[in-house]
Amino acid sequence: MLGIATSVLSAAAFNFFFLPPVGTFRIAATSDWVALGAFLVVAVATSSVSELARRRAVEAQNRRAEADLTAAMAQLLLARAGVEDALALIGRHLAVTLGLPWASISLGDMEGDPRRHVIALNSDHRRVGTLVVPAHLPADVLSRLRERVVPALSVVVQVALEREQLVAETVETEGLRRSEAIKTAVLRAVSHDLRSPVTAMVAAGAAVRAPEVTRVERDELGRLVVEEGTRLARLINDLLDLSKIEAETAAPRLAECSLEEVIDAALAAQPRDARFRVRIDPNLTLVGADFVQVERALANLLENATRYSDGEPVTIRARPVGDRAIIRVIDRGPGVSEAERERIFEPFYRSAGQAVDAHAGSGLGLAIAKGFVETNGGRIWVESNPGQGSTFVVELRVTGTTR
Amino acid sequence: MTSGFGPNGRRILAVDDEPQILRALKLVLRSAGYEVVTAANSEEALDVAAVGPVDAAIVDLLLPDIDGIELAQRLREWTSMPIIVLSAVGEEEKKVRALRSGADDYVTKPFGPAELVARLEAALRRTSPEPEESRVVAGGLEVDLAEHLVWRDGEEIHLTPTEFELLRLFVRHRGRLLTHHALLTQVWGSEYADDVTVLRGQIANLRRKLENEAGPRRHYVRTEPGVGYRFDPK
Numbered sequence: 001m002l003g004i005a006t007s008v009l010s011a012a013a014f015n016f017f018f019l020p021p022v023g024t025f026r027i028a029a030t031s032d033w034v035a036l037g038a039f040l041v042v043a044v045a046t047s048s049v050s051e052l053a054r055r056r057a058v059e060a061q062n063r064r065a066e067a068d069l070t071a072a073m074a075q076l077l078l079a080r081a082g083v084e085d086a087l088a089l090i091g092r093h094l095a096v097t098l099g100l101p102w103a104s105i106s107l108g109d110m111e112g113d114p115r116r117h118v119i120a121l122n123s124d125h126r127r128v129g130t131l132v133v134p135a136h137l138p139a140d141v142l143s144r145l146r147e148r149v150v151p152a153l154s155v156v157v158q159v160a161l162e163r164e165q166l167v168a169e170t171v172e173t174e175g176l177r178r179s180e181a182i183k184t185a186v187l188r189a190v191s192h193d194l195r196s197p198v199t200a201m202v203a204a205g206a207a208v209r210a211p212e213v214t215r216v217e218r219d220e221l222g223r224l225v226v227e228e229g230t231r232l233a234r235l236i237n238d239l240l241d242l243s244k245i246e247a248e249t250a251a252p253r254l255a256e257c258s259l260e261e262v263i264d265a266a267l268a269a270q271p272r273d274a275r276f277r278v279r280i281d282p283n284l285t286l287v288g289a290d291f292v293q294v295e296r297a298l299a300n301l302l303e304n305a306t307r308y309s310d311g312e313p314v315t316i317r318a319r320p321v322g323d324r325a326i327i328r329v330i331d332r333g334p335g336v337s338e339a340e341r342e343r344i345f346e347p348f349y350r351s352a353g354q355a356v357d358a359h360a361g362s363g364l365g366l367a368i369a370k371g372f373v374e375t376n377g378g379r380i381w382v383e384s385n386p387g388q389g390s391t392f393v394v395e396l397r398v399t400g401t402t403r
Numbered sequence: 404m405t406s407g408f409g410p411n412g413r414r415i416l417a418v419d420d421e422p423q424i425l426r427a428l429k430l431v432l433r434s435a436g437y438e439v440v441t442a443a444n445s446e447e448a449l450d451v452a453a454v455g456p457v458d459a460a461i462v463d464l465l466l467p468d469i470d471g472i473e474l475a476q477r478l479r480e481w482t483s484m485p486i487i488v489l490s491a492v493g494e495e496e497k498k499v500r501a502l503r504s505g506a507d508d509y510v511t512k513p514f515g516p517a518e519l520v521a522r523l524e525a526a527l528r529r530t531s532p533e534p535e536e537s538r539v540v541a542g543g544l545e546v547d548l549a550e551h552l553v554w555r556d557g558e559e560i561h562l563t564p565t566e567f568e569l570l571r572l573f574v575r576h577r578g579r580l581l582t583h584h585a586l587l588t589q590v591w592g593s594e595y596a597d598d599v600t601v602l603r604g605q606i607a608n609l610r611r612k613l614e615n616e617a618g619p620r621r622h623y624v625r626t627e628p629g630v631g632y633r634f635d636p637k
Contacts, residue, residue: 229513237492258603265625267622268626292628292629
């Protein structure tokens with residue numbers, strides 16, 4: 001329209017200034033009519049072509065913006081951990097690109113209202129979500145949204161949803177596989193570690209009633225029942241602790257604890273003949289942790305270290321490093337090879353060639369230690385060189401309160 | 404239910420819904436010279452305690468009707484007899500609640516007879532205090548309560564007045580669980596009843612002085628997580 005008006009105006013100006021009689025809109029010669037006509041036709045044609053070119057350019061720009069938008073949407077949805085977070089970002093991105101006051105995308109079905117206009121996002125004939133924009137948008141913006149943005153958005157949302165489901169399934173399968181492995185290990189333990197103390201207790205209990213048993217033998221049998229029963233109780237407690245850790249129901253009761261007291265309690269739980277060297281840095285402040293859980297973790301580490309140190313004293317050191325407390329349990333045992341440094345924290349893991357004898361632990365001590373340290377927001381690892389002993393390191397957060 | 408008195412004249416109420424545990428408790432307590440009455444649930448326990456004189460109660464935390472925590476509370480409404488709860492590993496929170504509800508002490512299952520009897524005897528000492536001793540010897544430690552002097556293996560140890568007051572409470576209540584609250588109110592006064600940090604600092608100092616760092620480590624003062632301390636020279 002503007003092009004034609006400009007052309008007519010130019011023709012009129014041409015007539016006024018150049019065609020005799022100059023200064024009027026009248027035309028004297030017939031040939032001048034032809035010239036004016038030709039001028040008008042050329043002007044209209046030129047302006048139409050340039051108008052078309054301009055429109056094409058805008059359209060191309062829009063397409064590019066839409067393509068960029070689609071790419072950005074795909075990138076946001078596939079990179080973010082949660083679909084909902086990504087959708088919030090995409091909404092903002094979309095509003096900026098299209099010059100809207102706001103736009104939001106939700107996964108559910110939504111109703112429009114006087115202030116909001118909703119556009120369904122369908123993919124594969126299935127509703128995957130809703131695009132919500134302000135009501136009363138210009139018709140061209142709306143049709144652009146419908147035709148150019150919504151199809152791409154729908155596909156991207158569907159892919160993201162499918163991907164999220166796949167990830168969830170993978171995590172679940174991984175968890176199932178792990179708990180399956182633990183179940184197998186528990187079953188193996190039940191068949192051996194639980195059964196053997198029961199066998200010993202039943203046999204000893206029956207034997208003690210025989211009339212010909214001497215006093216010494218009776219004492220011996222009684223001690224056997226107590227030892228085996230204690231071992232069984234220990235294993236049951238360990239299995240309970242481990243199942244709580246695995247089921248993530250071992251919620252720590254966080255309080256300010258003095259590591260000196262925690263270490264003391266862990267030491268008190270050790271057999272009387274075990275020897276320890278304790279060094280606690282006086283600058284160590286309190287840690288925020290569950291006293292009982294950390295105590296059990298440390299007691300398990302001490303017990304493990306004692307088992308491998310062949311009568312040599314085990315060293316415990318605790319000192320502050322920044323906002324962390326570092327506890328080291330150092331033994332002079334055979335050490336742990338690099339390949340085993342992760343695996344020794346697995347339930348029922350036994351290093352190659354390690355005999356399963358009466359003095360062996362339940363095989364759960366280190367797994368429980370790791371579980372309890374981690375539920376309390378700490379870290380645990382082992383530093384070792386075969387033949388040079390092992391150092392188990394526990395790192396916990398300090399609260400900064402002095403003792 | 405059994406009646407009559409044992410050789411040492413004390414009657415103990417044992418409450419547990421497991422008949423095997425009751426059987427074991429009866430055997431252990433009788434061979435230690437106590438008379439035993441039993442109850443399989445809280446209602447029965449309240450009846451038995453109300454009918455005959457009972458000197459102490461041993462109560463399982465898990466009971467079929469009212470749990471051990473509430474039973475301790477109900478008993479505390481009218482009796483000051485020692486109450487010891489039986490708790491399993493993993494029941495720490497319940498144990499702490501029972502101790503706050505009036506129970507004196509706890510024994511962790513599975514327990515040895517020596518441990519149970521020692522706890523019971525320590526708890527019974529509260530209700531019938533022995534004549535004031537002025538000199539106490541325990542686990543290589545000698546304490547003169549009148550003169551405020553302490554020796555470990557014959558060597559004198561210097562304590563501050565606060566540390567000595569704590570030690571006095573500990574040796575006078577050997578083997579008994581002393582809660583943070585009890586220690587704080589008795590040494591510092593009731594206005595300091597919640598200041599566990601102060602208590603912890605003083606206990607740490609006391610331990611450092613009592614426990615000879617050079618020799619084998621001795622545990623005189625044991626930490627009872629979330630509850631208090633116990634003086635238990637080994």
